Amino acid sequence: MAKQLTLQSPLDMHLHLRDGDMLKLVTPLTAEGFAGAVIMPNLVPPVDNLDKLLEYKERILGACEGHKFDPFMTLFFRQYTEQELANAKDHMIGIKLYPAGATTNSEAGVKAIDAVEPVFKMMEEMEIPLLVHGETHGFVMDREKEFLASYDYLASKFPKLKITMEHITTADAVAMLDRHENLRATVTLQHLIITLDDVAGGLLNPHLFCKPIAKRPEDREALLQAALEAHPKLMFGSDSAPHPLEKKESCGCAAGVFTAPLAIARLAQLFDKHEKLDNLQAFLSGNAQTQYGVTPPKKLVTVTKEPFTVPEAYTGFQQHVVPMHAGEELEWRISQID
Amino acid sequence: MAKQLTLQSPLDMHLHLRDGDMLKLVTPLTAEGFAGAVIMPNLVPPVDNLDKLLEYKERILGACEGHKFDPFMTLFFRQYTEQELANAKDHMIGIKLYPAGATTNSEAGVKAIDAVEPVFKMMEEMEIPLLVHGETHGFVMDREKEFLASYDYLASKFPKLKITMEHITTADAVAMLDRHENLRATVTLQHLIITLDDVAGGLLNPHLFCKPIAKRPEDREALLQAALEAHPKLMFGSDSAPHPLEKKESCGCAAGVFTAPLAIARLAQLFDKHEKLDNLQAFLSGNAQTQYGVTPPKKLVTVTKEPFTVPEAYTGFQQHVVPMHAGEELEWRISQID
Numbered sequence: 001m002a003k004q005l006t007l008q009s010p011l012d013m014h015l016h017l018r019d020g021d022m023l024k025l026v027t028p029l030t031a032e033g034f035a036g037a038v039i040m041p042n043l044v045p046p047v048d049n050l051d052k053l054l055e056y057k058e059r060i061l062g063a064c065e066g067h068k069f070d071p072f073m074t075l076f077f078r079q080y081t082e083q084e085l086a087n088a089k090d091h092m093i094g095i096k097l098y099p100a101g102a103t104t105n106s107e108a109g110v111k112a113i114d115a116v117e118p119v120f121k122m123m124e125e126m127e128i129p130l131l132v133h134g135e136t137h138g139f140v141m142d143r144e145k146e147f148l149a150s151y152d153y154l155a156s157k158f159p160k161l162k163i164t165m166e167h168i169t170t171a172d173a174v175a176m177l178d179r180h181e182n183l184r185a186t187v188t189l190q191h192l193i194i195t196l197d198d199v200a201g202g203l204l205n206p207h208l209f210c211k212p213i214a215k216r217p218e219d220r221e222a223l224l225q226a227a228l229e230a231h232p233k234l235m236f237g238s239d240s241a242p243h244p245l246e247k248k249e250s251c252g253c254a255a256g257v258f259t260a261p262l263a264i265a266r267l268a269q270l271f272d273k274h275e276k277l278d279n280l281q282a283f284l285s286g287n288a289q290t291q292y293g294v295t296p297p298k299k300l301v302t303v304t305k306e307p308f309t310v311p312e313a314y315t316g317f318q319q320h321v322v323p324m325h326a327g328e329e330l331e332w333r334i335s336q337i338d
Numbered sequence: 339m340a341k342q343l344t345l346q347s348p349l350d351m352h353l354h355l356r357d358g359d360m361l362k363l364v365t366p367l368t369a370e371g372f373a374g375a376v377i378m379p380n381l382v383p384p385v386d387n388l389d390k391l392l393e394y395k396e397r398i399l400g401a402c403e404g405h406k407f408d409p410f411m412t413l414f415f416r417q418y419t420e421q422e423l424a425n426a427k428d429h430m431i432g433i434k435l436y437p438a439g440a441t442t443n444s445e446a447g448v449k450a451i452d453a454v455e456p457v458f459k460m461m462e463e464m465e466i467p468l469l470v471h472g473e474t475h476g477f478v479m480d481r482e483k484e485f486l487a488s489y490d491y492l493a494s495k496f497p498k499l500k501i502t503m504e505h506i507t508t509a510d511a512v513a514m515l516d517r518h519e520n521l522r523a524t525v526t527l528q529h530l531i532i533t534l535d536d537v538a539g540g541l542l543n544p545h546l547f548c549k550p551i552a553k554r555p556e557d558r559e560a561l562l563q564a565a566l567e568a569h570p571k572l573m574f575g576s577d578s579a580p581h582p583l584e585k586k587e588s589c590g591c592a593a594g595v596f597t598a599p600l601a602i603a604r605l606a607q608l609f610d611k612h613e614k615l616d617n618l619q620a621f622l623s624g625n626a627q628t629q630y631g632v633t634p635p636k637k638l639v640t641v642t643k644e645p646f647t648v649p650e651a652y653t654g655f656q657q658h659v660v661p662m663h664a665g666e667e668l669e670w671r672i673s674q675i676d
Contacts, residue, residue: 139555140539141479200538200551201478204591209542217477249587253542 003305004335005277009035009296010264010284014131014166014186014237016040016256017060017071021317026242027063029261029314033334035285035296036070038131038237041096046076050088057091068297074131082122093292094129094164099136099150113150120154124161129292130154131164134173135212141196144170144212155180162291167191167239169212171222177233184291186237189259189266190214190324192224206253207322210241213255228274230282235291238263242321245313249322258323262310266325268303268332300338308333341643342673343615347373347634348602348622352469352504352524352575354378354594355398355409359655362401364580367599367652369407371672373623373634376410376469376575379434384414388426395429406635412469420460431630432467432502437474437488451488458492462499467630468492469502472511473550479534482508482550493518500629505529505577507550509560515571522629524575527597527604528552528662530562544591545660548579551593566612568620573629576601580659583651587660596661600648604663606641606670638676646671 015030015037017023030037039060041047047056053073060071072093080088080095099113113120123130134151135143155163165173165185176183194214199205208214226234240263241256248254259266264284271280289295310325353368353375355361368375377398379385385394391411398409410431418426418433437451451458461468472489473481493501503511503523514521532552537543546552564572578601579594586592597604602622609618627633648663 139533140535141554195477197478200547203593204542204544204547206542206591209538213538216479253544255541 003272005268005280005303007264007281007284007301007303009299010301011035011236011288011294011296012037012238012240012260012263013164013235013288013292014038014040014188014239015260016042016239016241018242019043019056019059022242022244022319022321023059024063024317025314025319025321026240026258026260027060028065028067030240031064031067031069033261033264033301033337035068035299036072036294038072038093039074041074041076042098047074048076048078049084050091053088053091068299070294070296072292072294077116077119077130079116080119080122085122085126085128089126089128092128093294094131094162095123096131096133096166098133099147113154117157120158120161124158127160127162129162129164131166133167134165140213141215144168144215145172148172148176151176151183152179155183158182164291167212167237168223169215170219174222174226174231174234177226177231184233184235186235186239187223187227188237188239188257189263190257191220192227192270193220193266195220206248207324207326208257209253209255210239210257211255224274227283228271228276228279230276230279230287232282232287233291234283235288236263236267236284242319245320245322258314258321261314262323262325262330264301265303265308265330265332265334268305269330272305272332300336301334302336302338303332304335305332306335307331341610343606343618343641345602345619345622345639345641347637348639349373349574349626349632349634350375350576350578350598350601351502351573351626351630352376352378352526352577353598354380354577354579356580357381357394357397360580360582360657360659361397362655363652363657363659364578364596364598365398365401366403366405368578369402369405371599371602371639371675373406373637374408374410374632376431377412379412379414380436385412386414386416387422388429391426391429406637408632408634410630410632415454415457415468417454418457418460423460423464423466427464427466430466431632432469432500433461434469434471434504436471437485451492455495458496458499462496465498465500467500467502469504471505472503478551479553482506482553483510486510486514489514489521490517493521496520502629505550505575506561507553508557512560512564512569512572515564515569522571522573524573524577525561525565526575526577526595527601528595529558530565530608531558531604533558544586545662545664546595547591547593548577548595549593562608562612565621566609566614566617568614568617568625570620570625571629572621573626574601574605574622580657583658583660596652596659599652600661600663600668602639603641603646603668603670603672606643607668610643610670638674639672640674641670642673643670644673645669
């Protein structure tokens with residue numbers, strides 16, 4: 001009898017669904033296996049007011065094809081007024097900050113953050129979480145590490161503000177989790193598995209190119225250990241980011257790895273390999289429920305240790321997206337969803 | 339009156355010319371501006387005996403389109419006999435070692451080298467230089483650094499063996515130059531200009547993907563300073579490596595940057611920017627003549643500070659190769675060749 005595990009309401013705490021035809025293609029691929037997901041607001045133009053947020057949520061729900069699925073919406077950070085925040089609060093899970101003003105210099109990064117501190121203050125008082133893409137504009141391998149001083153600053157200055165370090169990729173970021181009570185983090189599937197070697201160590205692999213870029217073996221190891229131990233402040237966030245094939249396999253490939261449809265099965269394989277299957281529930285849902293105080297719809301997802309070949313691509317609505325592990329055989333698969 | 343400099347017999351001390359149609363396309367692009375070049379032997383199958391070497395040299399000379407050009411031939415390292423070395427000695431400039439047996443562990447790297455020490459001994463006695471691709475099979479950013487212990491070992495154990503550290507990319511390798519009298523190095527154009535940021539810091543750029551991969555800003559700075567100062571043991575070696583377009587702009591891009599046709603003009607721009615034009619002659623030819631004791635054919639190459647747009651591609655013989663800086667305007671150009 002094949003090994004099995006039933007997961008309760010898996011959550012993806014960092015997800016890109018895009019819009020239009022791409023949204024129609026990829027939304028059901030997440031909504032089928034996940035009970036909910038934190039939806040990134042970086043559309044063009046960004047989701048930066050309540051109307052846009054509610055309309056975007058409608059489009060997502062309209063694309064769910066009947067699956068029970070809660071899109072946890074976010075706003076794109078800007079100088080919001082108190083009234084705007086009050087109106088939006090009940091419709092979102094947090095506000096996502098892309099520190100565009102930050103530079104290679106972490107002091108300057110903090111300074112850029114400094115200018116918008118009144119918004120952080122209001123968010124802290126209204127208990128609206130802050131989700132951060134924590135990278136400076138420095139050397140690609142140093143960007144996250146250089147940003148950590150900004151996390152230190154923010155977490156200290158706003159001790160009641162819940163701050164999520166999104167898609168962490170370094171051992172240094174893992175260590176931050178134990179430094180401030182109000183810091184937590186998401187980590188992707190790929191950063192538990194790959195290093196820069198997989199992107200650029202042999203042939204260049206555009207389908208594993210993402211931001212933040214995959215780092216060193218010791219970084220992957222620290223992330224993996226924290227995930228396997230289900231560190232209570234570490235949540236799964238796929239950062240699954242679909243791009244049309246022509247934007248991946250070309251000169252000037254866009255950053256992003258598409259993992260949504262295979263993430264649960266691949267995580268089961270990974271946790272099983274390290275004999276930590278018992279911790280997968282917390283990493284995939286429990287930690288997020290505790291950290292965010294959310295209660296997702298009930299969904300039972302059974303994974304079984306049976307081979308599953310990842311499709312070469314997911315197509316539809318004139319879209320063509322190549323997933324991680326395209327064409328490869330995984331050892332686990334989703335066998336039942338109730 | 340535009341700034342000018344006349345270079346005498348520029349040399350490219352590390353060059354890939356491939357074979358067949360590609361050789362026909364790229365050979366004249368080097369032979370026009372350079373007086374000579376060290377030709378890499380990594381064909382499929384490799385150039386690993388005198389007959390193959392002489393035949394390859396013929397094909398290169400046949401593709402020079404009348405340009406004065408000396409191909410300095412190399413053999414692909416293997417367990418050569420003393421007789422083979424004696425026969426080949428006068429027809430080549432050295433033997434190129436790709437340490438396929440080396441691993442992440444530099445001790446194991448030395449061990450792998452250990453097995454072929456009799457060949458090194460013969461080369462030392464016969465004054466045949468050893469050219470080394472110095473990378474382990476470790477993490478992509480560490481491969482060169484991990485290999486440095488092998489250089490240390492070889493240079494100490496065979497003090498009369500002239501060893502060239504090919505295409506160095508790190509500050510640590512630059513420091514090695516002053517540690518052993520018998521170590522010297524080549525450096526490419528791209529490693530004086532780019533870092534990993536240019537390959538994977540923004541969009542992924544396959545045309546700047548090469549091995550060894552471009553490293554950190556402080557590495558580039560150390561390489562650039564050594565080049566600008568015309569460190570007497572540092573020679574220009576383009577490692578210009580043409581790949582057909584379909585092998586660059588695709589999933590699984592091959593490593594190699596094609597710089598041959600623009601290297602001299604781009605180096606003039608670089609040395610001019612840093613007010614070191616006076617040192618370009620040594621870096622581009624003098625150091626190599628001293629290190630290898632070669633006398634290339636006389637060729638006067640005048641570069642002028644006038645704009646030059648790099649072609650989008652070089653095509654011919656059913657080949658299509660995209661150069662570095664494709665479509666960009668350089669500030670210097672080759673204005674005359676005598």
